[in-house]
Amino acid sequence: MWAFSQRELLSLYIQESQNIASLHNQITACDEILERMEQMLKLFQSDLGSISNEILTLQQQSVSMNIRLKNRQAIRGELSQFVDDMIVQESLIQHILESAVTDKEFLEDLQILDHKIAFVKEQSFKDAKCCQDVKDVLEKLKTKATFKIREYLLQKIYSFRKPMTNYQVPQNVLLKFKFFYQFLMTHERDIAREVREEYLDTMSKILFSYFKMYTSRLMKLQFEEVADRDDLMGSDKFINLIKMFTVGNRGNVLTTELESQIIVPHSAQKNETKHTFESLFRSQQYALVDNACREYLFITEFFMVNGRSALELFTSVMGKTLTMFLKKHRSICSSLL
Numbered sequence: 001m002w003a004f005s006q007r008e009l010l011s012l013y014i015q016e017s018q019n020i021a022s023l024h025n026q027i028t029a030c031d032e033i034l035e036r037m038e039q040m041l042k043l044f045q046s047d048l049g050s051i052s053n054e055i056l057t058l059q060q061q062s063v064s065m066n067i068r069l070k071n072r073q074a075i076r077g078e079l080s081q082f083v084d085d086m087i088v089q090e091s092l093i094q095h096i097l098e099s100a101v102t103d104k105e106f107l108e109d110l111q112i113l114d115h116k117i118a119f120v121k122e123q124s125f126k127d128a129k130c131c132q133d134v135k136d137v138l139e140k141l142k143t144k145a146t147f148k149i150r151e152y153l154l155q156k157i158y159s160f161r162k163p164m165t166n167y168q169v170p171q172n173v174l175l176k177f178k179f180f181y182q183f184l185m186t187h188e189r190d191i192a193r194e195v196r197e198e199y200l201d202t203m204s205k206i207l208f209s210y211f212k213m214y215t216s217r218l219m220k221l222q223f224e225e226v227a228d229r230d231d232l233m234g235s236d237k238f239i240n241l242i243k244m245f246t247v248g249n250r251g252n253v254l255t256t257e258l259e260s261q262i263i264v265p266h267s268a269q270k271n272e273t274k275h276t277f278e279s280l281f282r283s284q285q286y287a288l289v290d291n292a293c294r295e296y297l298f299i300t301e302f303f304m305v306n307g308r309s310a311l312e313l314f315t316s317v318m319g320k321t322l323t324m325f326l327k328k329h330r331s332i333c334s335s336l337l
Contacts (some may be wrong), residue, residue: 101152200316208320217265
């Protein structure tokens, strides 16, 4: 170990005094720098706290703006739909007023008009003031559409009455435009009732006339030798027993010929073809069932009815015809008893 005296130490200290002073100055400078860094870090920490608060504020504002945006979008969608349902486009007015009822545009715009009338009526109960702006226009369009539909439907029904008309063709046309009757039922029930009654009356007369004529012509095709009550009772007038009462192929009307085509009197008379009563009866009943089924299906689809209501309309159409058949059958049965 080195041993220094006090004088030597003092001398060394004096020699290193400048270095010590320089070190002191450096340490002081470092302290000042560190102090400034501390202040900067504190300021940075404070700034970070402010930024954090600002971020939270921005997040809250973002959530709030997102909610407002969704609300506006929802309102915009509903408001846009409301406006679309409320306004009456010029094209709709033009098609309802000028287009023929058989045009595709008329049918499409008629459905739109039906929706708008119902919508405005619903909004009127909610005291929506804008309804007053379109109410008169919709009323005039409804009146015009009703007039055109009535004329068209009645014209189609009247066409059934033309001689030699296959009424099933205009019936199929009416089914394509069954929305017309639905529109009348919704907005003008009196006119709908007029159309329905006109159809029922027309078809009742047509079917009654058709089956009356068809039955009359059909019976002329029967074999001339027909058994009556005297023959069945074994009267002395009975002749040709074997020919009159032989079964032959009469049973075919219940098997192979049950669903055969009906007998056409005109063709049969032209070919001078005669038929047994059973064949004529089958043809008559087959024609009746076929027409009755078609009529019932048309009534339920076009007039939008079912159950008891459909049965009442069906009876209005087929009642006279069915009564005529019952009377004729009772008369035939009475002649054999």
